[in-house]
Amino acid sequence: MTPAPALLTDLRVRAAYSEGAGIYRIVPEGVAVPRSVEDVRRLAGWAADTRTSLVPRGAGSGIPGGNVGRGVIVDLSQGFHELSVDARRRVARAGASVTAAEIGAAALPYGLRLPPDPSSAAFATSGGLVATNAAGPRSVRYGSVRRWVEAIEIVDASGEVRWVRRGGGRGERFALDDAERRLVEARFPKTRKNSSGYALDAFAASGDELDLLIGSEGTLGMVTAVEWRLDPIPPDRAGVALGFADLAALDDALPFLLALNPSALELLDHTLLSLVAAGSAEGMGAALPDLACLLLVEFERETAAAARGVVGDAVRGLHHHTRHVETAVDRDGLAHLWAVRRLASPALARLPETRRSLQVVEDGCVPLERTADYVAGLRETSRGRGIELAMFGHAGDGHVHVNALPDTTRHGWREDLAAVLEDVTALLLQLGGTPSGEHGDGRLRAGVLGRFVGAEVAALFQDVKRAYDPRSVFNPGVIIPAAAWAPLADLKVGEAAAPIPDDIAARLRAVERGAEWTIPKTGLAD
Numbered sequence: 001m002t003p004a005p006a007l008l009t010d011l012r013v014r015a016a017y018s019e020g021a022g023i024y025r026i027v028p029e030g031v032a033v034p035r036s037v038e039d040v041r042r043l044a045g046w047a048a049d050t051r052t053s054l055v056p057r058g059a060g061s062g063i064p065g066g067n068v069g070r071g072v073i074v075d076l077s078q079g080f081h082e083l084s085v086d087a088r089r090r091v092a093r094a095g096a097s098v099t100a101a102e103i104g105a106a107a108l109p110y111g112l113r114l115p116p117d118p119s120s121a122a123f124a125t126s127g128g129l130v131a132t133n134a135a136g137p138r139s140v141r142y143g144s145v146r147r148w149v150e151a152i153e154i155v156d157a158s159g160e161v162r163w164v165r166r167g168g169g170r171g172e173r174f175a176l177d178d179a180e181r182r183l184v185e186a187r188f189p190k191t192r193k194n195s196s197g198y199a200l201d202a203f204a205a206s207g208d209e210l211d212l213l214i215g216s217e218g219t220l221g222m223v224t225a226v227e228w229r230l231d232p233i234p235p236d237r238a239g240v241a242l243g244f245a246d247l248a249a250l251d252d253a254l255p256f257l258l259a260l261n262p263s264a265l266e267l268l269d270h271t272l273l274s275l276v277a278a279g280s281a282e283g284m285g286a287a288l289p290d291l292a293c294l295l296l297v298e299f300e301r302e303t304a305a306a307a308r309g310v311v312g313d314a315v316r317g318l319h320h321h322t323r324h325v326e327t328a329v330d331r332d333g334l335a336h337l338w339a340v341r342r343l344a345s346p347a348l349a350r351l352p353e354t355r356r357s358l359q360v361v362e363d364g365c366v367p368l369e370r371t372a373d374y375v376a377g378l379r380e381t382s383r384g385r386g387i388e389l390a391m392f393g394h395a396g397d398g399h400v401h402v403n404a405l406p407d408t409t410r411h412g413w414r415e416d417l418a419a420v421l422e423d424v425t426a427l428l429l430q431l432g433g434t435p436s437g438e439h440g441d442g443r444l445r446a447g448v449l450g451r452f453v454g455a456e457v458a459a460l461f462q463d464v465k466r467a468y469d470p471r472s473v474f475n476p477g478v479i480i481p482a483a484a485w486a487p488l489a490d491l492k493v494g495e496a497a498a499p500i501p502d503d504i505a506a507r508l509r510a511v512e513r514g515a516e517w518t519i520p521k522t523g524l525a526d
């Protein structure tokens with residue numbers, strides 16, 4: 001029997017870990033803050049012996065509820081700080097708590113970077129990035145983090161500590177036969193990005209166990225360190241903002257712009273542009289005409305002339321559609337151009353209870369050619385259900401972040417929100433999409449996976465879970481749904497929210513509004 005670890009069980013501490021980004025509040029039974037791989041190994045052994053659920057956690061910025069739960073939260077953000085760059089091999093070795101921004105800063109002096117650039121780079125940890133197969137605006141050219149993970153150190157359910165490497169083979173725990181491989185090929189969505197379910201498609205293609213573990217959301221083991229592959233920073237960048245009066249223009253604009261090989265191709269819809277304009281101290285976005293949407297495009301090239309040239313191609317090629325054009329060819333211009341995108345999340349986070357931003361359908365991704373249909377379908381849902389939907393995100397990947405803005409002081413808002421969730425799930429199914437392009441399933445989407453991939457692939461997901469975590473110790477209810485799956489139970493908003501001390505609730509709200517996810521959560525309880 002493994003000795004019991006030191007757990008924090010004071011209500012104030014547990015309350016401080018009851019929320020992450022996203023919609024949930026669930027008070028855990030305890031919190032563990034391991035500082036070493038040996039601490040993590042002992043925790044895993046103790047949890048297996050006592051059948052205690054463990055919820056691995058980094059910064060807590062993950063959105064669909066994989067970072068909260070009723071068991072013991074394992075806060076991996078307070079140890080695991082090691083970071084070194086091997087410029088010759090173009091590799092960074094980072095402890096689980098090291099953020100994407102910290103890796104970027106360490107790689108910069110060598111002219112290197114980690115190409116996926118999540119908007120949450122300042123706080124998203126290496127463990128969280130790998131566990132969710134995170135992505136960002138530049139994923140349109142450089143893919144999700146999967147492509148950039150060379151190896152991970154993992155502590156599994158048996159308490160074994162090992163490095164799992166790219167090219168290291170399929171491991172001993174799980175395999176697909178030929179028929180299952182064909183099934184996966186037939187049933188997985190044909191989208192440019194997918195962070196939903198276990199990545200059996202990537203696993204089948206590479207034959208690498210690493211691909212099963214990336215995106216497994218803390219359900220198969222705990223990541224204690226990551227070896228990241230780095231890439232040289234391209235010499236030159238330029239960009240353009242293109243405004244459209246009609247969403248239907250996306251049908252032409254997206255494939256045209258993609259053919260020019262952009263490094264980012266982002267969308268902001270009218271609702272979001274209005275929110276940014278209303279909330280920004282600098283009046284950002286107020287100068288934009290009345291647009292249906294804005295596309296922000298970045299091009300990385302070997303020379304300044306090439307970068308400027310392709311911006312010109314984009315502007316000329318779409319001039320029949322555009323109502324607004326702003327180009328940027330230097331650092332200041334680019335910063336100004338992208339400010340409106342950077343202000344999107346803060347603008348949503350600070351909305352009042354009468355227009356509370358709730359992420360229940362925030363991560364859908366469709367085949368690129370269905371993007372305009374998806375946005376039009378979302379608009380229809382919004383009108384039909386009387387809930388405003390603000391949209392932004394990675395149009396070049398057919399991937400749109402959608403924040404529902406219900407008036408949570410109005411009677412019946414939960415029912416309307418549930419209807420939005422069902423409508424959008426049905427829309428994604430109809431368009432051949434996936435419910436998650438980069439955030440993962442968490443608790444929110446676990447119960448719909450079977451509808452997307454079919455019962456047989458869902459059964460393979462169960463097989464993966466059993467093979468790695470036979471006692472279901474790691475993050476039960478995430479990816480594999482709980483028997484009583486209820487996506488809109490345990491909300492942090494409304495009268496039914498779990499009671500926690502008022503001052504902690506206020507601090508958690510401040511963290512969310514200010515995106516202060518790097519603050520150690522134990523400190524919130526002081």
Ligand SMILES: Cc1cc2nc3c(=O)[nH]c(=O)nc-3n(C[C@H](O)[C@H](O)[C@H](O)COP(=O)(O)OP(=O)(O)OC[C@H]3O[C@@H](n4cnc5c(N)ncnc54)[C@H](O)[C@@H]3O)c2cc1C
Pocket residue numbers: 020021055056057058059060061062063065066067076096117118119120123124125126127128129130131132133134135136137217218219221222223224345438439442475478515517
């Ligand atoms: C303002 C804002 C902007 C965002 N922008 C982006 C974006 O551009 N792109 C994007 O992909 N996401 C984005 N996100 C979502 C979030 O930042 C990412 O999902 C991020 O990867 C989560 O990292 P984290 O350290 O906060 O993980 P957490 O939220 O703590 O955990 C997320 C999941 O990973 C698991 N996990 C965490 N650490 C480990 C570990 N060491 N071992 C095993 N499992 C672990 C957890 O169990 C959970 O399931 C954004 C979120 C916010 C609030």
